[in-house]
Each structure stands twice: as C-alpha cells, then as structure tokens.
Amino acid sequence: MITASSGSRTVVVGVKMEEQESHTHCSELLTWSLVNVAQPGDLIVALHVLPNHETVNRDGKSSLFSLVKAFDSVLSGYEGFCNLKQVDLKLKICRGSSVRRILVREANEYRATHVIVGAPRGFSKIRPSISIGRYCAKKLSKDCWVFAVDNGKAVFKRDGLSSTNCADLKGSRVGLLGSIQWKFGKSSKVLNDDIQDSILLDSSCHKAVDQESYSGGDGENEKNSLAMVPVKVNDAGSSVKALYDREVANLKPGWPLLHSRISSSDRRVSERSSFPRISVVQWAMQLPSRNLSYDKDRFLGLDSKSGALVPVDAEIGTIASPERKSINIPKELVGLHEKYSSSCRLFKYQELVSATSNFLPENLIGKGGSSEVYRGCLPDGKEVAVKILKPSEDVLKEFVLEIEIITTLHHINIISLVGFCFEDDNLLLVYDFLSRGSLEHNLHGNKKNLHEFGWTERYKVALGVAKALEYLHNNGDKTVIHRDVKSSNVLLSEDFEPQLSDFGLAKWASSSSSYTTCTDVAGTFGYLAPEYFMYGKVNDKIDVYAFGVVLLELLSGRKPISGDYPKGQESLVMWASPILNSGKLSQLLDPSLADNYDHEKIERMVLAATLCIRRAPGARPQMSLISKVLKGDAVVMKWARIEINALKASELLDEEASPTSNLQSHLNLALLDVEDDTLSLWSVDQNVSLEDYLRGRWSRSSSFD
Numbered sequence: 098m099i100t101a102s103s104g105s106r107t108v109v110v111g112v113k114m115e116e117q118e119s120h121t122h123c124s125e126l127l128t129w130s131l132v133n134v135a136q137p138g139d140l141i142v143a144l145h146v147l148p149n150h151e152t153v154n155r156d157g158k159s160s161l162f163s164l165v166k167a168f169d170s171v172l173s174g175y176e177g178f179c180n181l182k183q184v185d186l187k188l189k190i191c192r193g194s195s196v197r198r199i200l201v202r203e204a205n206e207y208r209a210t211h212v213i214v215g216a217p218r219g220f221s222k223i224r225p226s227i228s229i230g231r232y233c234a235k236k237l238s239k240d241c242w243v244f245a246v247d248n249g250k251a252v253f254k255r256d257g258l259s260s261t262n263c264a265d266l267k268g269s270r271v272g273l274l275g276s277i278q279w280k281f282g283k284s285s286k287v288l289n290d291d292i293q294d295s296i297l298l299d300s301s302c303h304k305a306v307d308q309e310s311y312s313g314g315d316g317e318n319e320k321n322s323l324a325m326v327p328v329k330v331n332d333a334g335s336s337v338k339a340l341y342d343r344e345v346a347n348l349k350p351g352w353p354l355l356h357s358r359i360s361s362s363d364r365r366v367s368e369r370s371s372f373p374r375i376s377v378v379q380w381a382m383q384l385p386s387r388n389l390s391y392d393k394d395r396f397l398g399l400d401s402k403s404g405a406l407v408p409v410d411a412e413i414g415t416i417a418s419p420e421r422k423s424i425n426i427p428k429e430l431v432g433l434h435e436k437y438s439s440s441c442r443l444f445k446y447q448e449l450v451s452a453t454s455n456f457l458p459e460n461l462i463g464k465g466g467s468s469e470v471y472r473g474c475l476p477d478g479k480e481v482a483v484k485i486l487k488p489s490e491d492v493l494k495e496f497v498l499e500i501e502i503i504t505t506l507h508h509i510n511i512i513s514l515v516g517f518c519f520e521d522d523n524l525l526l527v528y529d530f531l532s533r534g535s536l537e538h539n540l541h542g543n544k545k546n547l548h549e550f551g552w553t554e555r556y557k558v559a560l561g562v563a564k565a566l567e568y569l570h571n572n573g574d575k576t577v578i579h580r581d582v583k584s585s586n587v588l589l590s591e592d593f594e595p596q597l598s599d600f601g602l603a604k605w606a607s608s609s610s611s612y613t614t615c616t617d618v619a620g621t622f623g624y625l626a627p628e629y630f631m632y633g634k635v636n637d638k639i640d641v642y643a644f645g646v647v648l649l650e651l652l653s654g655r656k657p658i659s660g661d662y663p664k665g666q667e668s669l670v671m672w673a674s675p676i677l678n679s680g681k682l683s684q685l686l687d688p689s690l691a692d693n694y695d696h697e698k699i700e701r702m703v704l705a706a707t708l709c710i711r712r713a714p715g716a717r718p719q720m721s722l723i724s725k726v727l728k729g730d731a732v733v734m735k736w737a738r739i740e741i742n743a744l745k746a747s748e749l750l751d752e753e754a755s756p757t758s759n760l761q762s763h764l765n766l767a768l769l770d771v772e773d774d775t776l777s778l779w780s781v782d783q784n785v786s787l788e789d790y791l792r793g794r795w796s797r798s799s800s801f802d
C-alpha cells in the first residue's frame with residue numbers, strides 16, 4: 098500500500114477522462130483540488146476507473162494505452178504547479194464496474210484524508226457528483242473529508258474530523274529547492290515500494306503500459322490497479338529529463354529554474370518529512386555543513402542537569418556550565434548576542450514563558466508557515482509579540498538573517514525587534530506588539546472591524562508601506578530586498594500606522610537595480626513577480642511587484658489568490674488587470690465600503706498599483722517614485738498617467754496578437770500571472786522614463802495626454 102509520508106495527507110481525486118471533451122472535466126477537477134485542498138507535503142492521487150468492458154477503443158487501439166497517453170498530456174501541465182506547491186501527484190488507473198465502490202476501496206487503501214469527486218460537464222442527470230459524494234461520505238471513515246465538485250464549485254462537502262482542513266493558498270510560502278528534493282525523495286520511495294504494479298511513463302508511452310497487465314478482473318476485490326504514473330518525474334533519466342536539460346539550456350519561460358533544480362537533484366533521495374520531533378538546535382547540529390567545534394567559554398554552555406545548550410550571558414549573569422568542554426554548536430549562533438547586544442536583548446526562555454503565561458493558547462495571535470506568534474507582556478508592562486520558529490532546513494539562517502537585518506533598520510514603518518532567545522530547543526524572536534494585527538487579518542479576516550478600516554486608513558497603510566520599502570531600497574550603500582512583501586507581513590498599530598515585518602527571507606544587495614539570481618526562490622503565492630518566480634532573478638523590483646498586489650488588496654478587499662472566485666478570477670492580478678485597463682474603477686473598489694472616498698487618493702493608489710504590477714521589471718518604477726505617486730506629486734502623477742496610457746495601448750496590441758492559451762498558460766496566468774514577456778519588453782521600449790519625461794525628450798507624450 099502506498100501512503101503519504103507520516104504527517105502528510107493523501108487526497109484522492111476521482112478523475113474521468115472524457116475523450117470528446119478535450120479532457121476539461123479531468124483538468125477542472127484536478128485544478129480545483131490543487132487550488133482548494135492540496136497543501137505542501139500532500140500526496141494527490143488522481144484515480145481513474147476504467148470500466149471492465151472497455152478494452153479497445155473505437156479505432157481498435159488499447160483503451161488503456163490511449164488513456165495513459167491522454168492523462169500524460171493533461172497531467173504534465175501540472176508539473177510546475179505541483180513542484181511549487183510541494184505536492185506529489187500520481188495517476189492511478191483501476192478497472193471495475195462500480196466507480197463509487199472502487200473510489201471507496203482506494204480511499205481506504207490510501208488512508209485518504211480527502212476524497213474529491215466530480216461530474217462531467219453538461220451531465221444532465223441530477224447532480225451525479227453529489228450522489229457519489231454522499232456515498233463516499235457514508236462509506237468512508239468520519240476522519241475523511243469528502244467533496245463533490247460540479248462546474249468548479251463544491252456542491253457537496255462532508256467535513257472530516259481530522260483537523261487538517263483545506264489549503265489556504267494565501268499562506269503557502271513556496272521554497273523551490275526544498276520542494277524538489279522532497280518530491281524526488283518521496284517519488285522514488287513510492288515507486289520502489291510499489292514497483293511490482295507500477296508502470297513508469299516513458300516518453301513514447303509504449304513501455305508505460307504493459308498490455309498484459311490489464312487483461313482481466315471482473316470484481317472490485319481483484320487487484321486491478323493498472324498504472325501508477327508519477328507525473329514527469331523519472332528516476333531512470335528518461336527523455337523527460339533530457340527535455341528538462343534542453344529547456345534549462347534555452348532558458349525559456351515556463352519552469353526553467355525548477356527544471357535546473359530537477360536535473361541537478363535527480364539522484365538525491367531525501368527523507369524530508371514534516372517537522373522533525375527534535376529540537377531546533379539538535380536538528381541544526383545534525384546538518385554537516387552547519388557544525389562548528391567551539392570552545393563554549395563565551396556564549397553557549399551545556400546545562401549540566403538537562404544537557405541542553407544554553408546561552409551564557411555575562412550581563413544577565415546566567416548559567417556558566419561547570420563542564421567546560423568543547424561542544425558542537427551551530428556556527429550561525431556563535432557570537433550572536435555579543436554582536437547585537439547594543440541593539441536588542443537576549444531573553445531567557447523562562448522570561449518569555451512568563452510573559453506569555455506559558456504560551457497560553459489564548460495568547461496565540463497568529464500562525465505563519467514556519468512560526469507561531471504569541472502575545473506577551475514583559476514585567477515592565479511592555480507588550481510584545483513572541484515568535485517561535487519551527488524547525489526547518491533554513492531556520493537558523495532565517496533567524497540570524499532576521500536579527501542581522503532588522504537591527505540595522507530604523508524606520509517608523511518597519512517593525513522593531515525587542516530581542517531574541519536561543520535556548521534549549523528554542524529559537525524565538527521578540528517584537529513590539531501591534532494591536533491591530535496584520536493587514537491580512539484586517540482586510541480578509543474579521544469583517545466586523547471593516548467599518549473602522551475605511552478608505553482613509555487604507556490610504557495611510559499604502560503610504561506607510563511604500564515609505565518602508567523606499568527606505569529599504571535606498572538605505573545607504575546596502576539595499577535590502579524584503580522578498581516576502583504581503584498583507585500578512587504588514588502589521589497595524591492602534592491608529593493604523595503600518596509596519597513591515599518578517600525579514601527572514603530578506604537579502605542584502607549591493608545596489609537596488611542590479612540583479613542577483615537566487616536558487617532558493619521563496620515567497621508567497623500571489624505576490625511573486627514573474628521574473629523571480631521563473632528565473633530566480635532578484636532585485637528591488639520584486640518588492641515593487643508584491644507591493645502592487647498589496648495595493649490591489651487594499652483597493653478591492655480581495656485576496657491575492659482565492660478559489661472562492663469564478664474561474665479565471667482566482668488571481669487578483671489577473672482579475673484586476675483588465676479592470677485597471679478599462680478604467681472602470683467602480684468594479685475594482687471594495688464593495689463592502691461606502692463610496693465616499695477621496696477620489697484623488699484612490700486615483701493615486703490605482704496609478705501606483707498599475708505601475709507596480711507591470712510584468713517587465715524594468716517597467717516598474719522604483720519605490721521612491723511610487724511613494725511620490727501616492728503622495729500626489731504633480732509632476733510624477735502626470736508622468737504616471739502617460740506611462741499607463743502607453744501601457745494600455747501596448748496591451749491592446751498584445752491581445753490582438755495572441756488570443757489563445759493552453760492549459761499550462763491558463764494555470765500560470767490564473768495562479769501566478771506568469772506569461773510570455775514579449776509584451777512587457779515591448780512596453781519597456783515604448784515607454785518613457787521619468788528622467789526623459791522631465792527633460793522633455795519624449796516626443797509622443799501629447800498623444801497620450
């Protein structure tokens with residue numbers, strides 16, 4: 098039996114391949130499942146039941162043969178998305194007479210946590226998917242979630258008892274390197290375990306399907322699994338891999354960065370599971386490259402009672418271990434306190450335990466992908482937010498980087514670090530507490546606060562975050578690129594003054610405009626700039642793009658990505674772009690707010706958003722210009738209007754030039770706004786820089802005025 102690794106979940110999706118319907122049913126159901134249910138670490142099993150009587154097609158070919166081929170073409174479109182979302186997608190084909198019974202049997206075999214069924218588009222019977230959904234709900238354990246999806250909407254849902262609910266894409270941070278290693282490790286394991294009845298898909302497909310292997314079986318009890326196909330993952334180095342290598346060489350848009358990671362890691366088998374059950378420090382010490390033999394005279398000591406590593410702090414005068422001997426500590430933590438003692442405090446773990454009333458669940462104010470945040474109160478009455486980092490491969494790097502970067506930043510719109518703690522099993526960061534929580538919460542969370550969070554406050558937030566980013570990008574000779582600008586990383590004070598937080602992914606850059614290429618693309622769905630997502634290219638413009646998405650959230654009240662909206666509107670950028678082009682502002686603005694807004698300020702936010710989300714990084718202005726737009730600088734506003742008119746003209750041309758899209762580009766567009774860059778390059782050429790504009794060197798400006 099194949100199951101997901103411990104701690105992860107298995108989602109069984111009953112897919113039906115409809116020859117005549119260009120596979121739309123299968124794609125829709127899978128897309129729905131991946132967007133709405135899948136979470137990093139999940140195993141998604143696309144299960145197709147082949148009726149017993151179907152052995153040959155009308156054209157006389159083996160039905161299984163054509164079926165696998167058809168599935169391959171559909172599923173290969175999901176490769177990039179699955180890698181990004183860190184899920185493993187498998188196809189399983191079973192033979193049998195009753196689809197529902199086989200679904201239940203397979204779900205039980207996989208110990209599925211979620212089962213998703215659908216119905217072919219245009220099916221005229223009364224919602225057959227609901228009836229299958231009900232059947233599965235009745236037959237499957239109460240732990241299992243069951244969904245019936247019809248036309249892109251869940252028409253039936255049975256909540257499972259397990260606490261693991263549906264995915265919330267907004268919070269899914271992505272880390273490509275990690276996902277690929279995991280995927281290979283996991284895929285290899287699954288294949289080895291199941292090698293007897295699995296068939297690897299070869300590019301020709303002829304080897305993929307053993308024609309003998311599906312010759313019989315007339316009951317559901319029979320072992321009638323026919324094919325288990327890992328999507329585009331092939332340990333044996335088949336032509337699929339060759340394709341990756343070719344594509345890397347050409348660096349075409351698509352998934353080149355993913356491909357390069359895949360080709361360089363195809364022999365790795367990593368056993369990445371969920372979070373390890375050992376301490377962060379212990380865990381980090383196991384990593385070979387991070388260890389350092391260190392005489393602990395100075396900062397860390399071994400607690401003779403617990404055997405744990407504890408900080409030795411001369412100022413606070415805590416533990417000095419009697420057993421002074423050489424021990425291994427992660428090199429990242431060496432000298433940390435000494436280096437930052439002037440700018441922030443080293444807390445003892447006990448102090449933070451007391452401050453948060455032993456991390457009382459009621460004090461939990463937020464959860465991130467890699468952390469939990471508790472509200473706390475220090476003995477002097479100061480309120481703090483205590484962030485506990487969960488173990489992960491990069492946790493030490495992120496911990497130290499956050500301290501390193503944040504202690505150099507001093508701005509009213511950037512969060513202050515009060516102190517930190519590394520002790521025993523724990524890595525903690527202590528910040529000023531911001532009473533209104535995150536912008537994300539204010540926009541998309543508790544709707545009853547909405548009347549307080551009106552247009553004035555939203556404008557204030559937009560301007561404050563712009564100033565924070567301007568400061569980061571122009572702070573002396575070292576630019577800081579945040580890399581994870583998003584509404585959950587903007588915190589609000591009582592009077593809605595925003596502060597940018599979470600510098601765990603931030604990067605130093607020598608200058609704001611020069612590019613560096615990252616192999617560890619990380620960030621959050623919905624906010625990733627296309628050039629960063631596709632090529633790992635990083636400069637300040639990736640923050641500008643993400644800020645544009647935050648502006649759109651402020652204007653529309655919509656989430657950057659959500660499966661709640663109709664097909665094609667899941668991505669905020671994709672939904673908003675045509676509206677921004679059409680200038681029909683009423684369609685863009687948050688319907689839950691009254692329309693007594695300050696027109697000028699809204700226009701500034703709209704202009705700024707339009708400029709920020711331009712696909713070509715070179716066409717996105719620097720944050721200093723965006724701040725000026727938001728402040729309403731007359732000259733810059735005029736220039737911005739000209740820019741945007743030029744953009745509209747270029748987009749109209751582009752629409753005429755390339756009206757079609759395939760599944761891959763549809764997914765890219767819908768979820769990540771990744772598209773061929775030709776339009777953007779065109780628009781860069783056509784547009785005028787502010788400098789040129791000010792020098793009056795742009796002769797065509799009058800035609801757009």
Ligand SMILES: Nc1ncnc2c1ncn2[C@@H]1O[C@H](COP(=O)(O)OP(=O)(O)OP(=O)(O)O)[C@@H](O)[C@H]1O
Nearest residue numbers: 463464465466467468470482528529530531535585
């Ligand atoms: N200083 C703070 N004051 C008040 N609330 C905070 C503070 N810091 C964090 N929070 C709350 O905790 C939540 C989680 O924060 P955290 O930075 O751990 O994760 P995130 O940014 O939401 O996600 P990820 O870490 O995956 O990017 C925030 O969204 C916010 O609601």
